[in-house]
Amino acid sequence: MKPLTTFVAAIFLATCPTFAAEPLPSWNDTAPKQAIIAFVEKTTKEGSPDFVPISERIAVFDNDGTLWAEQPMYFQLFFALDRVKALAPQHPEWKDKEPFASLLKGDVKAALAGGERALAQIVMATHAGLTTEEFEKVVTDWISTAKHPKTGKPFTEMVYQPMLELLTYLRANNFKTFIVSGGGIEFMRPWTEKVYDIPPEQVIGSSIKTKFELRDGTPVLARLPELNFIDDKEGKPVAIQQHIGRRPIMAFGNSDGDFQMLEWTTTGKGPRFALIVHHDDAQREYAYDRGSHIGKLEKGLDEAPQRGWSIISMKNDWKNIYP
Amino acid sequence: MKPLTTFVAAIFLATCPTFAAEPLPSWNDTAPKQAIIAFVEKTTKEGSPDFVPISERIAVFDNDGTLWAEQPMYFQLFFALDRVKALAPQHPEWKDKEPFASLLKGDVKAALAGGERALAQIVMATHAGLTTEEFEKVVTDWISTAKHPKTGKPFTEMVYQPMLELLTYLRANNFKTFIVSGGGIEFMRPWTEKVYDIPPEQVIGSSIKTKFELRDGTPVLARLPELNFIDDKEGKPVAIQQHIGRRPIMAFGNSDGDFQMLEWTTTGKGPRFALIVHHDDAQREYAYDRGSHIGKLEKGLDEAPQRGWSIISMKNDWKNIYP
Numbered sequence: 001m002k003p004l005t006t007f008v009a010a011i012f013l014a015t016c017p018t019f020a021a022e023p024l025p026s027w028n029d030t031a032p033k034q035a036i037i038a039f040v041e042k043t044t045k046e047g048s049p050d051f052v053p054i055s056e057r058i059a060v061f062d063n064d065g066t067l068w069a070e071q072p073m074y075f076q077l078f079f080a081l082d083r084v085k086a087l088a089p090q091h092p093e094w095k096d097k098e099p100f101a102s103l104l105k106g107d108v109k110a111a112l113a114g115g116e117r118a119l120a121q122i123v124m125a126t127h128a129g130l131t132t133e134e135f136e137k138v139v140t141d142w143i144s145t146a147k148h149p150k151t152g153k154p155f156t157e158m159v160y161q162p163m164l165e166l167l168t169y170l171r172a173n174n175f176k177t178f179i180v181s182g183g184g185i186e187f188m189r190p191w192t193e194k195v196y197d198i199p200p201e202q203v204i205g206s207s208i209k210t211k212f213e214l215r216d217g218t219p220v221l222a223r224l225p226e227l228n229f230i231d232d233k234e235g236k237p238v239a240i241q242q243h244i245g246r247r248p249i250m251a252f253g254n255s256d257g258d259f260q261m262l263e264w265t266t267t268g269k270g271p272r273f274a275l276i277v278h279h280d281d282a283q284r285e286y287a288y289d290r291g292s293h294i295g296k297l298e299k300g301l302d303e304a305p306q307r308g309w310s311i312i313s314m315k316n317d318w319k320n321i322y323p
Numbered sequence: 324m325k326p327l328t329t330f331v332a333a334i335f336l337a338t339c340p341t342f343a344a345e346p347l348p349s350w351n352d353t354a355p356k357q358a359i360i361a362f363v364e365k366t367t368k369e370g371s372p373d374f375v376p377i378s379e380r381i382a383v384f385d386n387d388g389t390l391w392a393e394q395p396m397y398f399q400l401f402f403a404l405d406r407v408k409a410l411a412p413q414h415p416e417w418k419d420k421e422p423f424a425s426l427l428k429g430d431v432k433a434a435l436a437g438g439e440r441a442l443a444q445i446v447m448a449t450h451a452g453l454t455t456e457e458f459e460k461v462v463t464d465w466i467s468t469a470k471h472p473k474t475g476k477p478f479t480e481m482v483y484q485p486m487l488e489l490l491t492y493l494r495a496n497n498f499k500t501f502i503v504s505g506g507g508i509e510f511m512r513p514w515t516e517k518v519y520d521i522p523p524e525q526v527i528g529s530s531i532k533t534k535f536e537l538r539d540g541t542p543v544l545a546r547l548p549e550l551n552f553i554d555d556k557e558g559k560p561v562a563i564q565q566h567i568g569r570r571p572i573m574a575f576g577n578s579d580g581d582f583q584m585l586e587w588t589t590t591g592k593g594p595r596f597a598l599i600v601h602h603d604d605a606q607r608e609y610a611y612d613r614g615s616h617i618g619k620l621e622k623g624l625d626e627a628p629q630r631g632w633s634i635i636s637m638k639n640d641w642k643n644i645y646p
Binding site: 055058132176185186189193199200201202203207210211212213218219221228234235237238241242243244245246260263264267 | 378381455499508509512516522523524525526530533534535536541542544551557558560561564565566567568569583586587590
């Protein structure tokens with residue numbers, strides 16, 4: 001091609017990536033894929049009665065179980081357990097103190113038998129006490145080396161290839177993509193930009209309090225052992241309003257912890273879309289829903305049809321699971 | 324021009340707006356303007372030792388006194404006072420109850436004599452009790468009709484023209500612009516996109532708590548009479564981390580309430596920039612600093628030179644104040 005033509009073509013491809021290839025190649029051509037594409041086309045076509053201006057094209061995604069896997073337990077818990085081991089030499093008292101004693105013996109089940117209180121103790125002991133910059137480094141170091149116990153893959157390779165394609169497809173159509181997760185906001189931010197192309201300012205999650213203080217004249221944000229916000233269930237719409245300030249038009253989740261986020265998204269005016277990832281693929285991933293203690297999905301399964309929410313069968317609707 | 328040339332030119336102008344005109348036309352060619360342009364050029368030039376990737380080009384702006392005026396009192400207080408009058412018929416008890424009794428008599432000074440407690444009572448009475456969508460409508464209606472008592476202008480026309488140009492200039496250079504204000508986050512969001520081209524998700528401010536609930540089966544976010552966060556002084560770096568998740572490289576403020584935001588911004592690694600708007604123009608705007616009970620600027624004035632922060636004299640550095 002002549003240089004000018006090449007230049008025009010390059011710009012055209014750069015600004016109109018949806019023309020570059022068929023979208024969502026890892027999705028089978030079943031109802032969920034068709035529903036996504038139909039929704040994107042009608043909301044982005046100028047003159048369509050369902051056209052949505054670019055600034056209002058907000059799409060929110062749960063993380064655990066929606067963008068990456070969450071079995072046999074939330075990946076952030078693996079991080080916490082590794083932190084307990086790493087910090088144990090500084091805490092000789094943990095040898096006789098639950099839930100740490102059980103954890104150090106490798107008995108996760110016994111450690112978590114203490115319920116929410118035990119979990120809170122583990123999170124505070126492993127997530128607080130550092131500055132925000134120190135914590136970021138700890139997470140970055142961990143995520144670059146830790147491996148999943150079953151697959152042996154790095155956790156960041158246990159993201160769902162079809163969802164990566166969906167994120168790319170939506171952004172190519174000028175949707176702004178946000179994570180709205182029950183996971184720790186500062187646990188996700190160090191790697192979401194690299195893995196999902198979602199920058200830190202578009203990551204919303206649970207948090208502990210921080211405090212601005214001067215240490216030897218240098219300002220730091222110290223992470224305190226005090227809960228700030230739980231971004232789950234009714235907390236998700238609250239956090240969406242706090243961070244984004246408007247109602248999304250698309251929402252993606254996988255468990256009943258996402259129910260209110262999908263409900264909030266789909267009860268606004270104008271075109272709305274919600275989708276639930278159903279983990280029904282025991283062979284390629286995991287199969288769980290109603291009975292699961294992680295990622296329990298019951299209300300969402302029951303109400304999705306009457307609410308017009310799509311359900312993905314990982315087994316039937318996805319060609320591939322991981323990249 | 325031939326159609327193809329026109330097309331190329333249109334794309335070129337659309338993607339390279341910094342070439343379109345001289346930046347910051349309402350700024351005199353004095354040190355602050357030169358410093359801003361030098362900083363933007365060195366951080367955006369590929370190959371420069373100070374080059375900053377686009378994703379890290381975060382610029383934060385205080386609102387009251389930095390992007391729009393704040394005298395004789397914060398504009399949000401005018402809103403609160405008008406709300407007290409509008410709500411008074413539903414609250415006959417206010418006639419004998421401070422701070423409302425004084426407010427209804429038009430004696431703002433007496434009403435505010437009760438200090439922070441009186442202020443909190445006014446804010447809770449006027450900002451809570453509605454859903455987020457109802458409150459948005461109240462703010463939108465008020466801001467479209469209310470006028471400043473001295474200038475007679477709508478409050479949204481008391482924004483600073485040089486700062487509008489600065490926002491545009493920075494965005495044209497792929498900076499992401501955020502508001503980080505002590506003002507109410509939901510008081511600003513209904514109009515910041517129209518006035519500053521800053522979308523709701525890039526507005527950070529003080530907030531009250533909200534609660535997700537179903538009313539006749541319809542989900543709402545109810546605004547509660549309970550403080551959530553004060554986005555001032557040490558709160559600003561905390562809120563920046565919570566919302567943005569990384570340290571800005573440019574910060575703009577006007578009062579000591581912005582000091583920690585500027586300090587946090589400028590003590591990070593790599594190129595950093597901070598600027599203080601000094602209100603020294605009694606003729607065209609207002610003149611106040613050390614002694615002022617609104618927008619007090621003392622520590623910032625004292626420390627700016629040694630910290631390398633720029634100071635704008637509104638009188639000497641700006642050709643125009645309002646659009």
